[in-house]
Amino acid sequence: MTDARLGSIGVRAVTISASGHRGKLSLSTLSDPVPAEGEVLVDVAAAGVNRADLLQRAGQYPPPAGAPDWPGLEISGEIARVGSGVSSWHAGDPVIALLDGGGYAEQVTVRETQVLPAPRSVDRIDAAALPEALCTVWDNLVTVGRLRAGEWVLIHGGSGGVGSIAIQLAKALGARVATTAGGPGRAARCAELGADLAIDHRAQDVVEQVREATGGAGADVVLDILGAGSLRENVRALARGGRLVVIGLQQGRRGELDLGAVLAKRLTITGTTLRSRPAAEKAAVVAAVRTHVLPMVDDGRIRPVIHDRLPLADAERAHDLLESGDAFGKVLLLP
Structure with a gap:
């Protein structure tokens, strides 16, 4: 995997290697991600597991151009660094984020326009079930x-x-x-x-x-x-x-x-799909959610429903849970 924004080696992430119709999930060590202009770097507290991840693993839902090639469309965490031109977020801010990919990792970069403040009324780990x-x-x-x-x-x-x-x-x-x-x-x-x-x-x-x-x-x-x-x-x-x-x-x-x-x-x-849409359209959706929906989360009208929280290394078990249909609500992965 190559990416001009990656620096030294040291971040763990769940990658996919091709294996028939269902790629194999492996815990790998990758280069440290570096935020580009207009991006932030987030220390991941938890990542949500979605059916889109199962499709990507099966080779049926490739990531958009420029996105990491490992799965994960939503996270909660804390901003570690901000890229040039970012003024709306600062290191230490607790956040949730809608990703183009790459959430199954200890750190991830994301456009600042796809980041939301972490809801005050929700545990920071469980908040990973919300963005997508x-x-x-x-x-x-x-x-x-x-x-x-x-x-x-x-x-x-x-x-x-x-x-x-x-x-x-x-x-x-x-x-x-x-x-x-x-x-x-x-x-x-x-x-x-x-x-x-x-x-x-x-x-x-x-x-x-x-x-x-x-x-x-x-x-x-x-x-x-x-x-x-x-x-x-x-x-x-x-x-x-x-x-x-x-x-x-x-x-x-x-x-x-x-x-x-x-x-x-x-x-x-x-x-409709969300992942493949242009960045400007995703930014508009995220902005609407911040204005209209986050207040419903903060006052308790909307709460994440969590089935299980598993270590990042158990991504295979998380996928099996989702595929089985036994999960009620979200399954989360914790780096």
Whole structure:
């Protein structure tokens, strides 16, 4: 691995070596990162583990140009140094950050525009569960999905790291929340997070449950992590003028779409990703989260949901946990 911003050898990070469809994770020692102009260097307290990391490991989600080639899209920690031109952050500031990659490490550099102050009300380690989820949920529910108070939103995968935050954020905005989870216990925990309707998708008909709860109208917004596997169901579950926002493809990339239903209901279907977007767009999302969402974290309306905290050397176990579907909320890695 080569990077002009790297100095002496001495930082541990989890790297990926190719091995069939699932690369091998290894704890490696790399050159010390050096912040470039407009960047800060962060001592990492914890890194969030996301499904995007699993995709990157499988060779299906390469990092954007210029990003480290090891995984990790969000961290919490403390600023160690600032690069030239940085005036908004100083050494010693406690922060969380949305990364282009490289979070599975003891230190990482990041653009100052993708850094947020660490929430005062959250443990500094657990705060690593927030940046990716807060930015993803705000951008897709509010900016793309145009969710408004009083509307119904269906959130697939309410027990996940993104889903658990989406439930809380939607409720804080005054929306009415339906969500899915696998099994009655997980559905009950989603209800505890604030969901008005928590559906056990293994035993209940999701569309039927949503229609019953909404008086037959359907959901105004659907936030979908499943992709092709839930496409037909989502179209049926949406109300007239409804908005489907697809942010994941856990159940496939290709599916059949009933365009007649799309036309008749005047539906909007949008697919988005965050990692590959231009720096200016990511900066705008982070700025919106700082203004609109961090106050909800500080006053306790939104809290990170943590399944487990593991040492950096146990990244393999962290990935297995996420892949198994047993995790409720986020898994964190601690350098």
